[in-house]
Amino acid sequence: MAFFARLQRLGAGARSCIIDRRMGGLAAAVLALSVGVVTQAQAADLPRVASINVCTDQLLMTLADPSQILGLSPYARDAARSWAAAEATKYRRLSGEAEDVLMLRPDLVVASLYMKRTTRELLKQQGMRIAEFDIAKSIDDVKGQIRRMGDLVGHPDRAEAQVARLDAAIARAREAVARKSYRVLALSRRGWVSGDDSVTGALLSITGLSNAASGIDISSGGFAKLETIVADRPDFILISEGRDVAEDEGSALLLHPALEKLYPPSRRIVIPEDFTVCGGPMLADALDRLVAELKRVGG
Structure with a gap:
């Protein structure tokens, strides 16, 4: 009530400026709230991913949100093999076998065609969605795999940047x-x-x-x-x-x-x-x- 009483004592021009500022602040607050809701909805739509190969580990860590990564292969922290070994310490270390992956129930499992076929087949039989990556032998192969992982995790823009x-x-x-x-x-x-x-x-x-x-x-x-x-x-x-x-x-x-x-x-x-x-x-x-x-x- 005090706010409206002060408005009555002001001239029409001043009242208009104050109202405009108040409405502008309200619009900004509504916009920020709506952006926050959209961002949360987008994050909820992104797949939760487990990796069971050292090469897919590194693609995943580079391109996915940390919250999307449920676990990485046993070699993810091996500094001799993994370029992102230090980063990998932030995530769950998986055995590379099917059992712990099944317990996590990810939306997607990324793996290599050259890891144990029995593991991949067991995961498929249990309804897991598997994305299998071949060994890259050329720069075009490398670019293709970066783009593919970017699409899988919902961040094609990050893939293009890489x-x-x-x-x-x-x-x-x-x-x-x-x-x-x-x-x-x-x-x-x-x-x-x-x-x-x-x-x-x-x-x-x-x-x-x-x-x-x-x-x-x-x-x-x-x-x-x-x-x-x-x-x-x-x-x-x-x-x-x-x-x-x-x-x-x-x-x-x-x-x-x-x-x-x-x-x-x-x-x-x-x-x-x-x-x-x-x-x-x-x-x-x-x-x-x-x-x-x-x-x-x-x-």
Whole structure:
């Protein structure tokens, strides 16, 4: 009542301004309330997801809301394999088997085609919706999987942002590698060589570097003898760690005297394994690391 009494003592113009301000504030409050209701409704419509593969783990953590993620695979927290290992500690750690997934009753389960088929089949038999992802072997595969996961979790805009980030990293790497016709051999434990049909092979080819695997007749990936590697003499070897002490037999080959003589640190490109185990947003970081390593070795 006091508010209306004050209005009566004011002129018509002043009364109009006060009423307009009050109505404007009321409209803003109604609008904020309606936006909040819509946001809550949208969140309720988003699927609740469980991941049972380390590669789908990383796509899911990058693109979904935290509230959508019910659990991740046993390897999600493995820093050697998972680019998002630190982030994964915030979420439930699943066994990778069907039982704990069934207890969570997610709207969607994301998995790899290369994990245990019996687990996937059991989940399907119990009415679970399963989205299965193949191994990415090219940059187009990677972009396709990012977009697919974005659509599945209801955030295609985030997926497009990650694809744009990857494209920008590719452009930077191509500029850095321009006019450099280096042959690079991606070499892992026990002499495993990554061929063109691999994430590492895709990184080399997309930037304009040559994968030396083709020179030793390896296309999809395979083991190479020390003698074969020494005889082929690529310009650089690409490895996942720069240790100077072998931690086991598997890594001992990389520190063989013959390789150390031909490939000292100045001829070794180091890209951590968790950047290339899976195809996903981490490849932008892998490409930036590749550029940094080429600068370090004087390439």
